[in-house]
Amino acid sequence: MNIDEICNGIYYVGVNDRTTHRFEGMWPLPMGVSYNSYLVKGAEKVALIDTVHVSQSARFLAHIAEITGGAGIDYLVVNHMEPDHSGSIHAIKAMYPGLKIVGNSKTAAMLKDYYGLQGDDVMTVADGDTIDLGGKSLKFYMTPMVHWPETMMTYVEEDGVLFSGDAFGCFGALNGGVVDTQFDTTAYYPEMYRYYSNIVAKYGMFVQKAIARFDGVCINYVCSTHGPVWHDEIARVVDAYSRMARFEGEPGVVVAYASMYGNTEELAERVAMELSRNGVRNVKVYNLSTTHVSFVLADIMRYNGLIIGGPTYNNGLFPEVERLLSALKGREFKNRYVGCFGSGSWAPVSSKCIKGCLEGLKVEMVGDAFDMKCSMHDTDAERCHALATAMAAKVNG
Numbered sequence: 001m002n003i004d005e006i007c008n009g010i011y012y013v014g015v016n017d018r019t020t021h022r023f024e025g026m027w028p029l030p031m032g033v034s035y036n037s038y039l040v041k042g043a044e045k046v047a048l049i050d051t052v053h054v055s056q057s058a059r060f061l062a063h064i065a066e067i068t069g070g071a072g073i074d075y076l077v078v079n080h081m082e083p084d085h086s087g088s089i090h091a092i093k094a095m096y097p098g099l100k101i102v103g104n105s106k107t108a109a110m111l112k113d114y115y116g117l118q119g120d121d122v123m124t125v126a127d128g129d130t131i132d133l134g135g136k137s138l139k140f141y142m143t144p145m146v147h148w149p150e151t152m153m154t155y156v157e158e159d160g161v162l163f164s165g166d167a168f169g170c171f172g173a174l175n176g177g178v179v180d181t182q183f184d185t186t187a188y189y190p191e192m193y194r195y196y197s198n199i200v201a202k203y204g205m206f207v208q209k210a211i212a213r214f215d216g217v218c219i220n221y222v223c224s225t226h227g228p229v230w231h232d233e234i235a236r237v238v239d240a241y242s243r244m245a246r247f248e249g250e251p252g253v254v255v256a257y258a259s260m261y262g263n264t265e266e267l268a269e270r271v272a273m274e275l276s277r278n279g280v281r282n283v284k285v286y287n288l289s290t291t292h293v294s295f296v297l298a299d300i301m302r303y304n305g306l307i308i309g310g311p312t313y314n315n316g317l318f319p320e321v322e323r324l325l326s327a328l329k330g331r332e333f334k335n336r337y338v339g340c341f342g343s344g345s346w347a348p349v350s351s352k353c354i355k356g357c358l359e360g361l362k363v364e365m366v367g368d369a370f371d372m373k374c375s376m377h378d379t380d381a382e383r384c385h386a387l388a389t390a391m392a393a394k395v396n397g
């Protein structure tokens, strides 16, 4: 059970979910996920920041009771209405009927539409407003589209604690400890790339805006809605998020391919080998039929190069390749060097289709796209070499 005082009257009361297979019905959770909620105790009033997924309401209420010892709660601040955080609002309201739900005008509309809550139950705040809890004041920052339109962040001025919502969050349940000072966080960083690239990526501009708002603001703890509370590693986490928000990749190439009978796979292996021969140290090869696109997106977010390959399938793209391309489009991936190759037995069109799908994305096409007929011949090996050489020159700068 991960309930702890983070600092000076601010407590973690969130829960772990090690049962759900797919977050948002789509994204695998090999390390689980935490839904974080926090209790802020002032001298006069007590505020709860966000709730948890409805499946975890009972545990959540027990955590709160353990911290409050049965005392009341005055406010529930709703930084984000997505149901992984608002799902226990009814349970909280039933337990603490007098509590005021705090949100902005967009939150208020969703509170009504999701939960039928309005009128006296809801207190609307605007950017810069504060609520005094007695020795602790909550200040609200509107940060729309990180990751929904109503998203806001809440800052405890006296302690420099920022409740950041989904921003700075990551997949991965918490293993006993809550704050990064209490455990080795290494495993959470890949989960951060995956979380960001899967869920938030499209809203990079808004993430940058939100980060800019806290320039010069003293922040001792970043309490997001998923994953560890950041204290020692704030600079590293904010840097990782800033880079991702700008689609800034580090040198490396993801080779993402699909193959039915292994011939296209041979091209992928050859391209990877040639990349390595050309000095690319980070080469990540993924078979799109065996690795969920979630993990592939994470590495595409991390590295500056991408090569996509797949067979022609009924005069079009292989479905798994199409899935990746549509995920890239949906997230408006940019600032990447991209190459592609394909194959077919009688009328190959896959490299042309891949290129077509990438149109409109702000990426730089590298090397010559090509299609192999049936199996790898010397000319195909030479094309792999040429593509990899061109890509290596780009990604290594």
Ligand SMILES: Cc1cc2nc3c(=O)[nH]c(=O)nc-3n(C[C@H](O)[C@H](O)[C@H](O)COP(=O)(O)O)c2cc1C
Pocket: 258, 259, 260, 261, 262, 263, 264, 265, 311, 312, 313, 314, 315, 316, 343, 344, 345, 346, 347, 348, 349, 373, 374, 375
């Ligand atoms: C269901 C199916 C549909 C295919 N459709 C086409 C096609 O429309 N045009 C074409 O040139 N080849 C087509 N092919 C052939 C494959 O694209 C070709 O064999 C390719 O090299 C397969 O690569 P692989 O060995 O990596 O699976 C099709 C193959 C299958 C099994």
Ligand SMILES: [Fe+2]
Pocket: 080, 082, 147, 148, 166
């Ligand atoms: Fe969200």
Ligand SMILES: [Fe+2]
Pocket: 082, 084, 085, 166, 225, 226
């Ligand atoms: Fe979330």
